[in-house]
């Protein structure tokens with residue numbers, strides 16, 4: 001031991017070994033032989049975590065290709081996540097919603113995301129696992145939401161949204177004026193949806209708040225980290241608190257019961273019945289904004305982009321809208337609940353919307369494993385782990401969509417085209433008991449605006465007159481679709497009808 005004293009040297013070795021063994025115990029995943037195969041990683045313990053941080057949901061698809069498996073495990077420090085890239089297994093997952101739970105995830109994330117009080121969080125988490133019977137705030141709240149978006153409530157909600165969209169389109173589709181399409185879409189659709197949900201005192205009438213919801217949601221991972229948001233993400237925190245303060249005013253002035261839709265009334269009612277403190281109701285509603293608004297906006301954007309950038313498709317959509325009788329409606333928008341039926345006669349436009357949602361999917365649906373479970377009798381899933389279902393993987397699966405999976409085919413979802421679609425391969429609105437209750441509303445609103453635009457306007461791309469592909473911004477983990485990365489400048493040109 002030339003020059004190095006033996007005792008400190010051995011002590012040093014022992015400390016390093018002790019730390020290494022302790023870290024290994026802490027970070028190593030004890031695998032069960034029946035778990036989905038684990039994909040090896042290049043950086044010990046942290047490789048997959050770094051991959052997910054760097055590439056988000058695209059990393060899951062990459063690992064699927066690397067290991068050649070549709071169901072696989074990624075070891076994370078101290079745990080694992082399961083990735084399901086197969087429509088067949090998605091169907092299996094949907095059959096056990098209480099064991100592989102979306103509702104539990106929603107409940108457990110609301111505390112940090114919405115900044116709700118301890119009392120509200122305790123009420124929300126009480127029986128969120130479902131082991132004390134069937135009732136809990138999260139399940140009863142979902143049931144109330146689904147009921148408020150069905151039957152006659154759905155008709156009035158949809159009509160109100162469409163009428164507001166009509167007003168905004170007339171105001172903001174000014175011929176000869178150049179607008180940025182994503183900006184325009186966000187404005188028209190945010191106001192249409194939020195005014196129909198919240199009524200005359202709609203907090204999102206203030207454009208700063210309307211855009212603030214996106215800003216708030218962009219910081220979701222940081223909110224979920226549990227670190228003080230006012231310190232680490234002052235911009236996201238300020239955006240959330242500005243919304244909360246406007247919604248506190250909204251509920252304090254009873255704007256929900258005087259002018260709000262059945263949806264906002266039903267949700268506030270169930271929160272009050274469970275004893276949620278009044279200031280927390282505003283916080284719950286701000287988080288609900290993600291579901292109500294954020295997926296709808298890119299769905300509308302990509303539908304408009306695909307249709308108006310393709311003159312042949314636009315012409316067929318125009319013809320379809322005429323045949324559905326929309327030319328006889330004021331400005332091409334249904335003006336009564338009976339007239340909403342006209343929107344059911346737009347099979348190609350409805351198909352093009354779903355195809356746009358398929359092509360531009362992002363993110364992943366998440367489920368929590370509530371108890372040890374054998375998926376389809378084949379794969380062992382360990383309690384308290386996450387199952388992730390990347391939307392893109394299902395949407396581009398060639399075994400489900402055929403060789404045209406990578407192409408935009410406007411009529412793919414039109415039943416008359418004869419294409420059979422795997423029941424779990426389209427994840428646009430989720431599936432099973434968690435199927436989106438806003439889907440009929442969203443489809444009618446978007447198809448209504450696009451049909452009216454098609455009948456009344458041409459949309460010309462600015463600059464060189466060529467529609468460029470604006471590419472994907474997939475940075476927001478709460479949105480199921482990519483937002484456009486680059487700006488698209490356009491001009492509206494009135495047509496003679």
Ligand code: HEM
Nearest residue numbers: 142291292295296299365428429430433434436437438442
């Ligand atoms: C184009 C617009 C929309 C898209 C793409 C969309 C997408 C989705 C998806 C993918 C899910 C399932 C999540 C999962 O399984 O992990 C979902 C669930 C949900 N959506 Fe939507 N959504 C849209 C509009 C709306 C609207 C307008 C509302 C309400 C006004 C809404 C309320 C909900 C709710 C409450 C759930 C949870 C359902 C449950 O667990 O029972 N969505 N949505």
